[in-house]
Amino acid sequence: MDRMASKTTVTHWGAFDVDSDGINVTGVRPFAKDPDPSPIGASLEAVTRSRVLHPSIRKSWLEGGPGTRGDLRGVDPFIEVDWETALDLAAAELDRVRTDQGNQAIFGGSYGWSSAGRFHHAQSQLHRFLTTIGGYTSKRDTYSHAAGEVIVPHVVGYNYWDLQQEHTSMSIIAEHCELMVSFGGIPMKNAQIQNGGMGRHTLRGWLDQAKDRGTRFVNISPIRDDLMDELDAEWLAPRPGTDVAIMLGMMHTLVEEGLADEAFLDRYCEGWPRLRAYLTGEADGVAKSASWASAIADLDADRIRSLARDLAGSRSMLNIAWGVQRADYGEQTWWMLIALASAIGQIGLPGGGFGLGYGAVASVGNGVTRRPFPSLERGPNPVDEFIPVARIADLLEKPGGRYTYNGEDRTYPQIEIVYWAGGNPFHHHQDLNRLNAAWQIPPTVIVHEPFWTATAKRADIVFPSTTPLERYDIGGSPREDFLFAMEPIIEPVGEARDDYDIFSDLADRLGAVNEFTEGRTSRGWVEHFYESFRQDFPEYPSYEEFVNEGHVQHPETPEALKVLLNDFRSDPAANPLPTPSGKIELYSSTIAGFGYEDCPPHPTFLEPKEWLGAVTRFPLQLISNQPPGRLHSQLDHGVTSTNRKIDGRERMRMHPSDAESRALSDGDTAKVFNDRGACYVGIEVSDRIRPGVVELPTGAWYDPVDPSIAGSACRHGNPNVLTRDEGTSGLAQGPVAQSCLVEVEKSLSAPTPDPYSGPAFASR
Ligand SMILES: Nc1nc2c(c(=O)[nH]1)N[C@H]1C(S)=C(S)[C@@H](COP(=O)(O)OP(=O)(O)OC[C@H]3O[C@@H](n4cnc5c(=O)[nH]c(N)nc54)[C@H](O)[C@@H]3O)O[C@H]1N2
Ligand SMILES: Nc1nc2c(c(=O)[nH]1)N[C@H]1C(S)=C(S)[C@@H](COP(=O)(O)OP(=O)(O)OC[C@H]3O[C@@H](n4cnc5c(=O)[nH]c(N)nc54)[C@H](O)[C@@H]3O)O[C@H]1N2
Numbered sequence: 001m002d003r004m005a006s007k008t009t010v011t012h013w014g015a016f017d018v019d020s021d022g023i024n025v026t027g028v029r030p031f032a033k034d035p036d037p038s039p040i041g042a043s044l045e046a047v048t049r050s051r052v053l054h055p056s057i058r059k060s061w062l063e064g065g066p067g068t069r070g071d072l073r074g075v076d077p078f079i080e081v082d083w084e085t086a087l088d089l090a091a092a093e094l095d096r097v098r099t100d101q102g103n104q105a106i107f108g109g110s111y112g113w114s115s116a117g118r119f120h121h122a123q124s125q126l127h128r129f130l131t132t133i134g135g136y137t138s139k140r141d142t143y144s145h146a147a148g149e150v151i152v153p154h155v156v157g158y159n160y161w162d163l164q165q166e167h168t169s170m171s172i173i174a175e176h177c178e179l180m181v182s183f184g185g186i187p188m189k190n191a192q193i194q195n196g197g198m199g200r201h202t203l204r205g206w207l208d209q210a211k212d213r214g215t216r217f218v219n220i221s222p223i224r225d226d227l228m229d230e231l232d233a234e235w236l237a238p239r240p241g242t243d244v245a246i247m248l249g250m251m252h253t254l255v256e257e258g259l260a261d262e263a264f265l266d267r268y269c270e271g272w273p274r275l276r277a278y279l280t281g282e283a284d285g286v287a288k289s290a291s292w293a294s295a296i297a298d299l300d301a302d303r304i305r306s307l308a309r310d311l312a313g314s315r316s317m318l319n320i321a322w323g324v325q326r327a328d329y330g331e332q333t334w335w336m337l338i339a340l341a342s343a344i345g346q347i348g349l350p351g352g353g354f355g356l357g358y359g360a361v362a363s364v365g366n367g368v369t370r371r372p373f374p375s376l377e378r379g380p381n382p383v384d385e386f387i388p389v390a391r392i393a394d395l396l397e398k399p400g401g402r403y404t405y406n407g408e409d410r411t412y413p414q415i416e417i418v419y420w421a422g423g424n425p426f427h428h429h430q431d432l433n434r435l436n437a438a439w440q441i442p443p444t445v446i447v448h449e450p451f452w453t454a455t456a457k458r459a460d461i462v463f464p465s466t467t468p469l470e471r472y473d474i475g476g477s478p479r480e481d482f483l484f485a486m487e488p489i490i491e492p493v494g495e496a497r498d499d500y501d502i503f504s505d506l507a508d509r510l511g512a513v514n515e516f517t518e519g520r521t522s523r524g525w526v527e528h529f530y531e532s533f534r535q536d537f538p539e540y541p542s543y544e545e546f547v548n549e550g551h552v553q554h555p556e557t558p559e560a561l562k563v564l565l566n567d568f569r570s571d572p573a574a575n576p577l578p579t580p581s582g583k584i585e586l587y588s589s590t591i592a593g594f595g596y597e598d599c600p601p602h603p604t605f606l607e608p609k610e611w612l613g614a615v616t617r618f619p620l621q622l623i624s625n626q627p628p629g630r631l632h633s634q635l636d637h638g639v640t641s642t643n644r645k646i647d648g649r650e651r652m653r654m655h656p657s658d659a660e661s662r663a664l665s666d667g668d669t670a671k672v673f674n675d676r677g678a679c680y681v682g683i684e685v686s687d688r689i690r691p692g693v694v695e696l697p698t699g700a701w702y703d704p705v706d707p708s709i710a711g712s713a714c715r716h717g718n719p720n721v722l723t724r725d726e727g728t729s730g731l732a733q734g735p736v737a738q739s740c741l742v743e744v745e746k747s748l749s750a751p752t753p754d755p756y757s758g759p760a761f762a763s764r
């Protein structure tokens with residue numbers, strides 16, 4: 001390790017030059033070529049704090065063996081052991097379960113973002129390891145957009161990931177778009193992030209350019225900040241969960257006023273007559289007019305009508321945030337957006353049509369050529385059991401329980417081992433009190449974590465893993481014009497080891513070391529990745545030069561300018577969509593065949609289960625969106641995140657009228673609660689949020705006052721003690737994380753948060 005060195009590294013929030021004395025991070029500066037660096041970089045100073053220092057085993061599990069309950073996970077103290085002991089115990093338990101119960105009894109879905117770095121990506125490492133030892137029960141889709149991922153192929157045939165690559169380039173939008181209307185905005189707080197990292201944050205520049213050229217922006221969202229102020233956007237703040245109704249109201253206006261592009265609907269779409277019958281009320285007696293939508297959304301009907309006219313009368317782009325589909329019947333939101341864009345008829349034209357998630361992460365609409373880069377491969381998983389990603393508590397609670405997923409009737413397997421690496425379910429899952437109870441059921445929980453997160457605290461075996469600042473890797477995303485060489489900047493903290501080395505040693509004990517390592521060290525793999533990339537692109541420098549330089553900019557980065565579905569538009573017969581009809585499906589016979597009441601065969605407004613239109617004891621709608629000052633729960637203890645807290649608690653925004661009626665002022669501490677749980681927050685009073693809506697971002701480390709009491713309040717402000725754990729519908733079973741109903745009251749005696757200090761330890 002170079003003492004007092006400065007080296008470039010890359011994170012999911014961008015590249016940074018990091019100074020260190022070999023032990024700690026002593027300074028962080030943004031990568032010089034980044035025009036709009038993320039402030040989250042500064043939090044890298046916290047990378048050595050709150051660390052798991054030694055392999056740790058839950059006392060009751062160590063003393064009584066797998067399945068010993070003792071005190072609850074999350075309460076029972078840990079005993080620190082040496083690496084050999086911990087590895088032997090984990091290997092023996094994996095062997096017991098695969099032999100006695102079969103590999104499907106190991107749940108290795110392990111959802112989570114882990115860190116940037118193509119090789120050391122923890123989830124990929126775990127999946128490869130579990131495959132080499134016989135397989136595991138996996139997961140499908142993402143928390144980000146599960147509902148969207150499952151509905152999109154039914155509507156346009158492509159899977160969402162491929163469709164996203166083809167999104168109209170931001171440069172084309174900047175040049176051609178006259179009106180950009182976005183449901184959930186284009187939140188710059190989110191565009192700080194790109195899975196795998198990036199050298200340059202470019203979205204702000206493109207939006208500024210569009211504005212300068214004259215694009216008009218409209219933000220339809222409960223929160224004003226979802227579109228940046230410098231765009232002078234109009235802000236419409238409907239009730240959350242009513243977007244489908246608003247879009248139907250607009251579509252109704254288009255039809256009523258003869259503005260719908262019937263030629264487009266006829267030539268490029270399947271099922272328009274069915275959707276039109278629903279829209280006009282011919283099918284059910286209710287016209288989905290702008291007035292109808294106005295009553296549901298609490299938005300002026302004339303605003304809905306005039307926006308519909310403007311959309312039809314200009315080169316217009318409709319966008320929707322991923323968060324909008326993280327809701328009851330979330331499938332309908334994206335489907336309806338595509339339907340409305342079809343009625344406007346500009347799909348496939350430069351700067352027109354639709355986008356699913358501009359701004360959700362940095363790369364959407366980034367025109368840079370995609371450069372395939374090797375990633376860690378794994379053979380086919382011999383086990384075909386999986387769960388829809390957010391059904392984890394159901395899986396643990398209801399072995400043998402039945403559920404539907406995208407036309408399949410499925411059964412939850414019995415799980416003996418939960419194995420997690422690179423994710424934090426006690427931040428990311430909904431209804432944490434329910435998860436906490438379900439989490440006590442499996443005999444064994446194994447977690448790899450650098451930090452003492454709430455999930456690590458609830459494991460039986462915790463393996464301390466390194467962070468990217470402690471190892472060699474290669475970083476960047478394929479939609480980026482830089483590739484970064486990542487080198488160790490600090491010594492491994494405590495006894496932390498790379499996930500790869502931990503899995504190699506377990507594979508060795510389980511007779512699979514050759515399959516897992518293929519004879520390479522991690523450094524050997526990183527070099528191998530780079531060299532195999534260089535075979536395709538021989539103009540790149542040698543690995544040694546690459547490491548010395550710290551990064552390489554792709555030699556020529558031609559803007560691969562894209563217009564989404566442009567080929568389909570120019571010749572739909574020659575370039576049909578891979579849907580059953582070859583067209584955009586506004587009615588899906590496939591979905592009709594599934595017969596799901598909660599996912600009808602055409603876009604439909606279904607009343608959300610918790611929303612402001614319902615009369616309940618909980619009158620406020622909580623939006624738990626992505627946090628501006630961190631990535632999920634990562635580096636919550638870093639300076640960018642903690643600076644935003646109020647008295648050490650997560651900041652909750654609330655409209656002045658809601659604050660006043662509760663006698664709350666700026667800086668007060670409050671309790672937020674519903675029937676599922678409660679947490680304590682610091683209040684920020686703001687008119688940048690719709691009355692009736694409160695905003696508490698995700699990611700404050702879950703910190704119950706007394707973890708031995710079921711439902712104990714989180715004193716730090718994690719919103720997932722309040723959210724509902726239910727699938728979007730029988731189709732996708734995606735999370736409905738984004739919102740739920742709550743009440744808020746002033747708290748004069750809130751307990752002091754203590755989220756970062758790690759678990760209790762006992763001696764052997
Ligand atoms: N209420 C509500 N909940 C939500 C959402 C919402 O909108 N509302 N959004 C959801 C969404 S979209 C997402 S993507 C999820 C995010 O959920 P997660 O991806 O689980 O969240 P992270 O905090 O990124 O967790 C990553 C964990 O990996 C650890 N880690 C980092 N690097 C390494 C490594 O090299 N090795 C190992 N072993 N571990 C490492 C980090 O310390 C951290 O604990 O949250 C979801 N939860
Ligand atoms: N800084 C930062 N950036 C991130 C992340 C992070 O943790 N931190 N996480 C990354 C990840 S994993 C993901 S998946 C993406 C997520 O990207 P998104 O899911 O799009 O992000 P969110 O912030 O959850 O939601 C966007 C906005 O939607 C609005 N919204 C919520 N409900 C409704 C509704 O019913 N109607 C309308 N019209 N608007 C609504 C909210 O005001 C919210 O601010 O962000 C990525 N970017």
Ligand SMILES: [Mo]
Pocket residue numbers: 142143144145
């Ligand atoms: Mo996500």
